[in-house]
Amino acid sequence: MPEFTLWDIVYNLLLAARWTVLLSLVAFVVGGVVALLLLLVRTAGSRWASRLVRGYVELFQGTPLLMQLFILFFGLPLIGIDVSPWIAAMLGLTLFTSAFLTEIWRGCVESVNKGQWEASATLGMNFTQQMRYIILPQALRIGIAPTVGFSVQVVKGTAVTSIIGFVELTKAGSMISNATYAPFTVYGCVAVLYFVICYPLSLYARRLEGKLHNVSR
Amino acid sequence: MSLVELHAIHKSFGAVQVLKGIDLKIDEGQVIALIGRSGSGKSTLLRTINGLETIDDGTIMVAGKKVGDHDTDLLDLRLNVGMVFQQFNLFPHYTALENVMLSPQVVKKQSKSEARAIAEEMLVKVGLADKMTHYPDQLSGGQQQRVAIARALAMKPRVLLCDEVTSALDPELVNEVLAVVRQLAEEGMTLVMVTHEMRFAREVCDTLVFMHHGRIHEKGAPEAVFANPKTPELANFVGGLAG
Amino acid sequence: MAYQFDFGAILPHWKLLLDGVVLTTELAAIGAVAGVGLGILGAWARSARTPVISQIVGIYVELIRNTPFLVQLFFIFFGLPAVGIKLSEFQAASLAMIINLGAYSTEIVRAGIQAIPQGQIEAAQSLAMNRVQVFRYIIIRPALKKIWPALSSQVVIVMLGSSVCSQIAAEELTFAANYIQGMNFRAFEVYFVTTGMYLVMSIVLRQILKIFGNFLFERRHHA
Ligand SMILES: Nc1ncnc2c1ncn2[C@@H]1O[C@H](COP(=O)(O)OP(=O)(O)OP(=O)(O)O)[C@@H](O)[C@H]1O
Ligand SMILES: [Mg+2]
Numbered sequence: 001m002p003e004f005t006l007w008d009i010v011y012n013l014l015l016a017a018r019w020t021v022l023l024s025l026v027a028f029v030v031g032g033v034v035a036l037l038l039l040l041v042r043t044a045g046s047r048w049a050s051r052l053v054r055g056y057v058e059l060f061q062g063t064p065l066l067m068q069l070f071i072l073f074f075g076l077p078l079i080g081i082d083v084s085p086w087i088a089a090m091l092g093l094t095l096f097t098s099a100f101l102t103e104i105w106r107g108c109v110e111s112v113n114k115g116q117w118e119a120s121a122t123l124g125m126n127f128t129q130q131m132r133y134i135i136l137p138q139a140l141r142i143g144i145a146p147t148v149g150f151s152v153q154v155v156k157g158t159a160v161t162s163i164i165g166f167v168e169l170t171k172a173g174s175m176i177s178n179a180t181y182a183p184f185t186v187y188g189c190v191a192v193l194y195f196v197i198c199y200p201l202s203l204y205a206r207r208l209e210g211k212l213h214n215v216s217r
Numbered sequence: 218m219s220l221v222e223l224h225a226i227h228k229s230f231g232a233v234q235v236l237k238g239i240d241l242k243i244d245e246g247q248v249i250a251l252i253g254r255s256g257s258g259k260s261t262l263l264r265t266i267n268g269l270e271t272i273d274d275g276t277i278m279v280a281g282k283k284v285g286d287h288d289t290d291l292l293d294l295r296l297n298v299g300m301v302f303q304q305f306n307l308f309p310h311y312t313a314l315e316n317v318m319l320s321p322q323v324v325k326k327q328s329k330s331e332a333r334a335i336a337e338e339m340l341v342k343v344g345l346a347d348k349m350t351h352y353p354d355q356l357s358g359g360q361q362q363r364v365a366i367a368r369a370l371a372m373k374p375r376v377l378l379c380d381e382v383t384s385a386l387d388p389e390l391v392n393e394v395l396a397v398v399r400q401l402a403e404e405g406m407t408l409v410m411v412t413h414e415m416r417f418a419r420e421v422c423d424t425l426v427f428m429h430h431g432r433i434h435e436k437g438a439p440e441a442v443f444a445n446p447k448t449p450e451l452a453n454f455v456g457g458l459a460g
Numbered sequence: 461m462a463y464q465f466d467f468g469a470i471l472p473h474w475k476l477l478l479d480g481v482v483l484t485t486e487l488a489a490i491g492a493v494a495g496v497g498l499g500i501l502g503a504w505a506r507s508a509r510t511p512v513i514s515q516i517v518g519i520y521v522e523l524i525r526n527t528p529f530l531v532q533l534f535f536i537f538f539g540l541p542a543v544g545i546k547l548s549e550f551q552a553a554s555l556a557m558i559i560n561l562g563a564y565s566t567e568i569v570r571a572g573i574q575a576i577p578q579g580q581i582e583a584a585q586s587l588a589m590n591r592v593q594v595f596r597y598i599i600i601r602p603a604l605k606k607i608w609p610a611l612s613s614q615v616v617i618v619m620l621g622s623s624v625c626s627q628i629a630a631e632e633l634t635f636a637a638n639y640i641q642g643m644n645f646r647a648f649e650v651y652f653v654t655t656g657m658y659l660v661m662s663i664v665l666r667q668i669l670k671i672f673g674n675f676l677f678e679r680r681h682h683a
Contacts (some may be wrong), residue, residue, distance in 0.1 A: 008559070011542045012554075014657065021527075025586065033530045053631070059659065061662075062616075062620075062658070062659045062662040062663060063620065063655045063658045064620040064621065064622075064623035064655075064658055064664070065620075065661050066624055066626075066634060066654070067623060067634070067651055067654060067655040067658060068622045070637075070647070070651040070655075071651050071652060072654060074641075074648045074651060075651075075652070078463040078648055079463075085581070086682075090462070091544065102549035152526065156526075156527070156528040157528075158528075159529075159530045160528075160529060160530060160624060162530070163627060165623065167487035170528065170530055170531055170534075172533070173534070173597045177534075177538060182542070183534070183535075183538035183539045183541075183542060184535075184539040184540070184542035184543060186539075187531060187534045187535040187538060188535065188539065189534070190531050190534075191523075191527045191531050191535060192533075193521075193526055194526065194528055194531060195525040198525075198527070199522065199526045202526055209677035216469070261597050267585075267586050268585075269582050269585060269586065282560075282601065288590065288591070291585075292588050292590060294586045295585065295586055295587070295588035298586075299587075300583075302579060302582070302583060302586075304579050306579040306580055306582065306583035307583075308578075308580065308583070308584075308597075308598055310600060310601050310605070310677075311601050312679075319597060320584075320587035320588065320589060323589065323597060324587065324588045324589055324590075324593065352679060363581075368587070368588070369586070372587055384559035431682065
């Protein structure tokens with residue numbers, strides 16, 4: 001049996017962590033774009049479309065991420081689309097992210113004072129102009145902290161993709177743990193690496209939140 | 218010996234010295250009005266008497282016992298000294314009756330029926346017999362403040378501290394609260410009140426204490442103090458009120 | 461050749477799914493009760509005067525909130541035996557859920573406590589209540605009332621998160637689903653139905669928490 005030094009373990013975990021970061025980035029960015037579109041439909045679309053978006057959000061918030069991944073991973077091949085774990089993970093996490101961001105941002109848009117809508121309407125603005133010049137800039141200010149905060153959930157969510165066989169940090173941890181028989185050390189290191197990725201984001205989110213409160217006071 | 222004796226009380230907030238050596242004796246049955254400009258340290262003084270502010274220097278004696286810095290000392294102190302706040306501070310999740318019953322039950326370990334009897338008596342006394350099961354947000358400010366007074370009284374304190382108990386009230390609600398305080402004074406309750414109601418102070422109190430810049434500047438019977446202030450500061454303060 | 465859906469293939473295994481639901485419910489219940497309890501203790505410790513304890517709780521909260529639940533679970537189940545702590549699948553899953561929810565609810569409850577006006581606390585102190593009494597009678601109920609919706613959401617999130625406990629072979633709902641699809645090779649149908657079951661469970665749980673909250677915080681009008 002080969003001897004693994006702590007450095008071997010950490011080095012291999014670091015290699016795998018790149019996939020965790022990449023997956024998080026893709027899910028967050030693409031999910032954000034999708035969320036923006038969904039948000040528009042939710043606030044400006046017909047009642048029907050708006051309801052559909054609401055259902056979409058509730059579906060993703062009311063079921064386990066793991067099930068969402070399973071359904072994509074096992075369901076897509078049935079309609080003729082073969083998916084690798086990477087594709088399924090990316091797709092699943094993106095959809096998951098889009099649902100949560102839609103909900104977070106909707107809260108922000110709604111928290112913009114109703115008087116702002118009315119005031120801008122009396123100035124003759126149409127919906128797009130109201131959104132573009134009045135509502136979104138304010139919602140953005142409110143929304144940035146919870147959005148950064150949610151990015152932590154996305155990073156942690158990537159761990160679940162290990163279960164459908166995508167080799168990111170957690171999956172690599174399992175594999176190394178099986179090879180080294182040192183689960184305590186390996187999972188400890190895995191946890192530390194996640195912490196190193198997530199904690200700065202959490203801190204940043206908290207700082208933003210503090211700033212916002214100070215400004216509005 | 219006096220009921221409460223303050224000796225050389227000093228208190229600072231950061232670099233700001235708010236109390237600069239306060240000596241004050243409160244006797245059983247005495248009714249004291251604390252007056253003075255905003256920021257002169259009246260509230261801070263009351264709060265130190267109740268142990269809500271720590272002191273930097275000096276001693277507080279209550280009922281012959283020196284108040285140390287142990288938690289139990291504070292609890293002892295507060296069993297003797299009750300307090301009513303400007304903002305009422307009723308507990309929103311309890312009814313008027315429960316607000317009054319709570320502390321006798323949990324602090325004094327009175328039985329429920331015992332606590333209830335006392336609480337009802339106190340609420341009747343402040344004229345709220347018909348509001349016992351109301352929650353604070355279902356009561357007017359004046360009613361809330363009267364519940365707060367009943368709540369403090371139910372602990373049977375030997376001194377009651379009142380910090381501008383009518384300042385947060387709409388003008389038409391002031392009198393119902395003052396009437397309760399007046400009644401307490403007439404019954405012989407020991408009272409220390411911060412107030413801006415000068416006429417009330419003159420009528421009800423037997424001692425007037427004028428605070429200025431963290432010191433007791435003048436002290437005496439209200440008539441005398443008002444009639445001929447010894448210091449320009451008090452003259453100024455009294456004159457300012459008249460004008 | 462188009463795929464023929466066959467949801468009927470799940471029917472023979474309904475008992476397994478039901479057992480899974482029961483175990484998921486047990487996990488969620490244990491996690492919720494003990495986790496929120498831990499959170500209340502944690503929030504209390506965070507606001508206590510001893511800085512050391514407050515800091516230790518702070519580290520616990522940050523460690524848990526910034527690492528995935530799955531990794532926490534693996535660490536407890538696979539890692540802890542290395543230091544002599546051997547837990548069954550169910551014990552490990554319960555413990556992971558308690559610790560996880562405990563950290564989140566510490567933060568949530570703390571926010572609720574901080575929202576209690578200082579005057580409330582001073583009024584209680586002036587009535588000679590000690591620190592424990594102030595917390596128990598004056599602070600905790602209004603604080604919980606304020607953050608109950610946030611706490612409820614977190615409980616639902618943790619219940620849904622328990623689905624990864626299948627990975628240490630805790631026999632909850634997802635484990636049952638995995639087991640069934642291993643027998644009938646109807647993965648999509650099984651996971652589709654299981655997802656629906658989770659959805660129902662989260663809706664029901666949310667309702668229960670809402671009703672329980674109303675019960676906890678309702679105004680009792682007694683004569
Ligand atoms: N917690 C605190 N921190 C810092 N400064 C304080 C604090 N409490 C009071 N002060 C300061 O102490 C001084 C005295 O305040 P205090 O509330 O005792 O005055 P007061 O005589 O009651 O005034 P008012 O009539 O306005 O109620 C003020 O300058 C106030 O700003
Ligand atoms: Mg004051």
